[in-house]
Amino acid sequence: MATDQAANANSDPELDKWEVQLRKGSLELVILACLWSGRLYGLEILRRLESDSDLVLSAGTVYPLLARLKTDGLVQAEWVAGDSGHARKYYQLTLAGRSRAVQMARLWVRFSTGLKGSLSNILKETRA
Amino acid sequence: MTAASTSTQVDRYLARVRVAMRGLPEREIDDVLHELRSHVDEMGAEGVEAALDSLGDPLALAQRYRSDNEMVRAECSGSPLAILVGLRHASRASTGRVTLTACYVLGYFVMGTLWGAALEKLVSPSRGGLWIVPGDLSSLTLMVGGAPPAGAREMLGWWVVPLALLAGYGVKVLSDRAAQWWIARYRRTTSVI
Numbered sequence: 001m002a003t004d005q006a007a008n009a010n011s012d013p014e015l016d017k018w019e020v021q022l023r024k025g026s027l028e029l030v031i032l033a034c035l036w037s038g039r040l041y042g043l044e045i046l047r048r049l050e051s052d053s054d055l056v057l058s059a060g061t062v063y064p065l066l067a068r069l070k071t072d073g074l075v076q077a078e079w080v081a082g083d084s085g086h087a088r089k090y091y092q093l094t095l096a097g098r099s100r101a102v103q104m105a106r107l108w109v110r111f112s113t114g115l116k117g118s119l120s121n122i123l124k125e126t127r128a
Numbered sequence: 129m130t131a132a133s134t135s136t137q138v139d140r141y142l143a144r145v146r147v148a149m150r151g152l153p154e155r156e157i158d159d160v161l162h163e164l165r166s167h168v169d170e171m172g173a174e175g176v177e178a179a180l181d182s183l184g185d186p187l188a189l190a191q192r193y194r195s196d197n198e199m200v201r202a203e204c205s206g207s208p209l210a211i212l213v214g215l216r217h218a219s220r221a222s223t224g225r226v227t228l229t230a231c232y233v234l235g236y237f238v239m240g241t242l243w244g245a246a247l248e249k250l251v252s253p254s255r256g257g258l259w260i261v262p263g264d265l266s267s268l269t270l271m272v273g274g275a276p277p278a279g280a281r282e283m284l285g286w287w288v289v290p291l292a293l294l295a296g297y298g299v300k301v302l303s304d305r306a307a308q309w310w311i312a313r314y315r316r317t318t319s320v321i
Contacts, residue, residue, distance in 0.1 A: 041166075041170075042166075042167055042170075043167060043170045043171065046182075052133075058181045058182045058183070058184055059167055059179070059182040059183045060182065060184035060188070060189045061169070063160075063163060063164070063183075063189075063195065064189070064192035064193050067160070067196065068194060068196050071197075071200055072195065079162075080266075084169070084170070085169075086165075086166055086169045086170075087162075087166060088166055088170070089162075089166060105248070127209045128136065
C-alpha cells in the first residue's frame with residue numbers, strides 16, 4: 001500500500017515501520033493543509049501531496065481518508081462537470097476543517113520545536 | 129490493450145468493490161464507485177493499469193470504506209446490531225475484537241436475565257423474585273425459572289418487577305454507551321489506513 005513508498009530509503013525494517021507510522025499520523029494534517037488554499041479533486045490532491053510534502057500516497061489511501069474527513073464534517077464535496085467529459089468530485093475545507101487544520105498545525109509545530117533541542121544533541125554528536 | 133478490454137477491466141474492478149461494500153447504503157456505494165471511475169478516467173493518459181494499481185486491492189479498498197462507515201453507524205445508532213458490527217473493527221487484534229464483543233454480549237445477557245426475573249415474577253408470583261435464606265448472604269438468588277432455595281424468603285415482593293426492569297435497562301444503556309465510547313475513541317485515534 002501506500003504511506004507508502006515512504007519507507008523506502010531505510011535499511012532497517014524497524015525504522016521503516018516507524019517512518020510509516022509517523023507519516024500515517026500526519027496524513028490528516030497534510031490533506032487538510034493541501035486543501036487550505038482552495039478546492040481540489042482527488043488526483044490533484046495526490047499530486048499536490050507529492051510535490052509539496054514529498055508524500056507519495058496511493059489513491060487507495062487518499063480516497064477513503066477523504067471520505068472519513070467528509071463524514072467528520074472537516075471537508076465538503078461536490079461533483080462538478082468538467083471539460084474532460086467526466087465529472088470530478090471536488091473537496092474543500094469546511095469551517096470546522098479550517099479550524100482543525102490550524103489546531104493540528106500548531107500542535108505539530110509545538111511538538112517538533114519541542115523535539116528540536118533533544119534531536120540537535122544527537123545530530124551534533126553524529127556529525128562530530 | 130484495447131479500449132474495450134480496459135473498460136472491462138475497470139468494470140470488473142469496480143464490481144468487486146461494489147460486492148465488498150454490500151450492506152452499506154446504496155447511495156454511498158454509488159458515490160464511491162463514481163469517484164473511483166472518475167479517478168481512472170482522469171489517469172487516462174497514464175493508463176488504466178497504473179490507476180488500478182494506485183487504488184490497490186479492491187477488497188482492501190472496500191474494507192477501508194466499510195470499516196469507517198460501520199464504526200460511524202455504530203456511534204450514531206442505538207441499534208445493538210450496528211454496535212456489534214462496529215465492534216468488529218474496533219481493535220487491531222482479533223483477541224481484542226472477540227473480548228469487546230463478548231463483553232457487549234454479556235451486558236445484554238445480564239439485561240435479559242434481569243428482565244427475565246421481572247417476567248418470572250409476573251408469570252409465577254409465588255416463585256419469582258429475589259430470595260435469600262436468612263443468615264446466608266451467599267444464597268441470595270434472583271429467580272429466573274426453577275424453584276427458590278429451601279427455607280428462603282422473598283425480599284422485595286412486587287418491587288422486584290420495576291427494579292429488575294430498570295436495572296436491566298440501565299445495564300443495556302451502559303453496555304451501549306461503553307461500546308460506542310470505545311468505538312468512537314478507537315476511530316479517532318486510528319488512521320483509516
